[in-house]
Amino acid sequence: MNLRDNINKLNESDGRKQADLIQMWKNEASSNLQSMKAEWEGQLPVDQLKGYQQYPVAEAFEKITTEPYHKVVPMWRKWAVAALFTGLLAVSGLYLYQRASANVTIVAEAAIHHHKLNDGSEVTLDKNTRLDYDGERAVAIAGRGFFKVAKKESGASFTVELNKGKVTVLGTRFSVTSLPGEVEVAVEEGRVKYEYEGRSIIINAGERMKLSEQDIVSSPILSPNQFSWSAQVLEFKNTPLDRAIQDIGRHFHQNLSLATEIKSAGKCLLTTRITSENIDQVLEELKLLFQIQYHKSGDRYVITSMKC
Amino acid sequence: MDKETFRYLFDTYYNALCNYACLTLGMNDDAEDVVMEVFTHIWDKREGLGDLDNPKAYLFKSVYHKAMEKIRAKKLVIVALEGEKIVVPDYKEEIADDYLLKEKIFQSIRQLPTQCRVIFVKSKIEGMSHKEIAQEMQIAVKTIENQITKAFKLIRKQLNTI
Numbered sequence: 001m002n003l004r005d006n007i008n009k010l011n012e013s014d015g016r017k018q019a020d021l022i023q024m025w026k027n028e029a030s031s032n033l034q035s036m037k038a039e040w041e042g043q044l045p046v047d048q049l050k051g052y053q054q055y056p057v058a059e060a061f062e063k064i065t066t067e068p069y070h071k072v073v074p075m076w077r078k079w080a081v082a083a084l085f086t087g088l089l090a091v092s093g094l095y096l097y098q099r100a101s102a103n104v105t106i107v108a109e110a111a112i113h114h115h116k117l118n119d120g121s122e123v124t125l126d127k128n129t130r131l132d133y134d135g136e137r138a139v140a141i142a143g144r145g146f147f148k149v150a151k152k153e154s155g156a157s158f159t160v161e162l163n164k165g166k167v168t169v170l171g172t173r174f175s176v177t178s179l180p181g182e183v184e185v186a187v188e189e190g191r192v193k194y195e196y197e198g199r200s201i202i203i204n205a206g207e208r209m210k211l212s213e214q215d216i217v218s219s220p221i222l223s224p225n226q227f228s229w230s231a232q233v234l235e236f237k238n239t240p241l242d243r244a245i246q247d248i249g250r251h252f253h254q255n256l257s258l259a260t261e262i263k264s265a266g267k268c269l270l271t272t273r274i275t276s277e278n279i280d281q282v283l284e285e286l287k288l289l290f291q292i293q294y295h296k297s298g299d300r301y302v303i304t305s306m307k308c
Numbered sequence: 309m310d311k312e313t314f315r316y317l318f319d320t321y322y323n324a325l326c327n328y329a330c331l332t333l334g335m336n337d338d339a340e341d342v343v344m345e346v347f348t349h350i351w352d353k354r355e356g357l358g359d360l361d362n363p364k365a366y367l368f369k370s371v372y373h374k375a376m377e378k379i380r381a382k383k384l385v386i387v388a389l390e391g392e393k394i395v396v397p398d399y400k401e402e403i404a405d406d407y408l409l410k411e412k413i414f415q416s417i418r419q420l421p422t423q424c425r426v427i428f429v430k431s432k433i434e435g436m437s438h439k440e441i442a443q444e445m446q447i448a449v450k451t452i453e454n455q456i457t458k459a460f461k462l463i464r465k466q467l468n469t470i
Contacts, residue, residue: 044413044463046432048406052414055326055340061318064344064351065311 104133108143111277112232120150121158124230126253144253146175146230164211165196174203175227177253183211186226223247234274234282241268241290245303252279256301268308309354317363318347324411325371328403332375342378346370368404416466420459427452428459 106115108125115123118135125131129143137152140161149158151171160167162178162185172190177183185194186208194201194209194216201216203209208226209218225247228234234251236244242258242265249256256279258265268290276282279301286292292306322343329339346367350357360366417425427445430436431452442449 044460046413046417047435049410049414049417049433051330052327052410053330054414054418055323055343057319057322060322060340060344060347061315064348065314 104135106131106133112230119152119158122148122150126229141176141178143179144175144177144229146173146227148173165194168193168195172205175230185209186221188227223250225251229253232275232277236270236272236274238269238271241265241270241306244270248274248279248282249301252282254279254301255299257303259302259304262303262306264308265306268306309350309357309359313359314351314354317350317360317367321363321367321408322347323414324407325367327410328368328407329371329375332372333378338375338378342374343371345374364404364408365401368407369399372399412467413463416463417459419466420462424455424459424462427455431456 106113106125107130108127110127112127113125113129115125115131117123117133117139119137123131123139124146125141126144129141129145131143131145132140137156137158138161139159142163145160147158147160147169149169149171155170157168157170160169160176162176162183163180164178164183167174167176167185169190169192172192173188174190174192175184175186175188177185185192185203187203187205189205191202191204194203196211196216197214199216201209201218203218206221207218208221209216211217223243223246225234225236228247229251234247236247239247245256245258245265251274270289272285272289274282274285276285283292283294283301286303286306290306290308292303294301294303296302325343325346326339329342333339333342349370417428420428427441430441430444431438436444438449438452441447441452
């Protein structure tokens with residue numbers, strides 16, 4: 001008798017018959033016992049538990065069931081509270097005024113600029129980037145910046161206001177691009193929160209988020225050169241040229257592309273280390289290596305031919 | 309609905325629902341928010357609300373709809389490594405049952421004795437071979453086999469008493 005038949009029989013019969021059947025079956029062979037064990041283990045979806053986790057149930061229950069405390073407040077207390085509130089408002093107004101006066105604006109025009117902020121965080125600004133800093137833990141940026149945010153013991157978060165949306169972090173390393181047609185956040189270490197028009201997304205290390213039209217699209221970082229521009233070193237090791245072209249374009253923040261006729265670029269491999277300060281020098285180097293020809297129209301570079 | 313019933317629903321379903329929402333949303337922070345919102349709604353309306361006829365379907369469906377609402381509101385597009393969209397399965401009773409079973413097994417595993425639990429998780433959940441575990445933990449392969457058999461026995465016992 002096979003195992004399935006046995007189980008079906010068991011399900012059809014009543015308690016006493018079940019016991020007899022099991023006894024009979026057990027006597028048949030010890031191998032049956034083994035397959036019964038395997039059947040039982042097979043029914044438990046333990047291998048599907050990967051990623052299953054424990055959430056803080058008790059805290060959640062407390063949070064939901066604790067009702068706000070209501071009490072009748074005597075009239076004089078209401079007045080006292082009102083007076084206190086007015087006082088606070090005045091003080092906070094003064095504080096805000098002082099904060100406003102601590103504002104700093106940093107502009108990196110011709111060269112990449114490293115800057116240490118008051119709170120210990122470091123920022124690298126790409127060429128043509130402007131950063132407004134409140135003197136504490138908030139900045140606004142137009143252009144491209146790489147941040148190494150210092151973690152505060154108080155848990156105070158650091159915010160970066162972008163052209164569209166806002167990034168909130170505690171302590172981590174990430175880059176942002178904030179331009180009218182381009183909003184991108186890429187995280188090297190830790191995790192950050194991106195918010196835009198009431199929506200929010202968590203971006204983890206090794207992920208980047210792009211705002212495409214009005215959609216928030218997140219994807220893994222595949223290129224090791226995602227942050228190369230801030231260190232000003234671009235490295236390739238047997239990198240297919242079509243990928244390298246993307247990296248070079250991102251590195252110099254230039255629109256660089258291959259003409260659609262070129263199909264073989266994926267087969268050409270590039271191994272080099274680039275520390276040039278502008279894209280023209282790199283294109284000259286590629287001219288020597290792959291005999292590339294390119295033309296420039298406006299701010300677009302297009303490679304029109306090449307040989308491996 | 310009284311507080312005891314609410315507490316019972318909460319204890320039985322909360323964690324399974326969070327894990328279910330996490331699958332749907334692909335993000336932990338939002339998963340908890342979604343489940344909290346569903347339970348907060350029930351708590352606020354509990355006086356007008358009788359006992360739920362089918363709490364399992366009610367809770368899983370509510371979480372599913374709230375999660376989809378979130379995805380739509382955020383216009384989120386979650387892209388997998390190969391660039392394909394992650395498709396969210398619709399609510400089905402089997403999925404709910406699957407999560408409730410996972411929850412029971414998960415809680416049983418949490419109650420296993422330490423060494424037994426560590427070995428069981430490494431082998432059955434993380435998919436390590438007995439040899440790899442033996443090397444990592446500096447113990448005999450035979451011990452591992454014994455501990456896994458013991459773990460299955462204890463989990464089975466736990467499941468039968470629930």
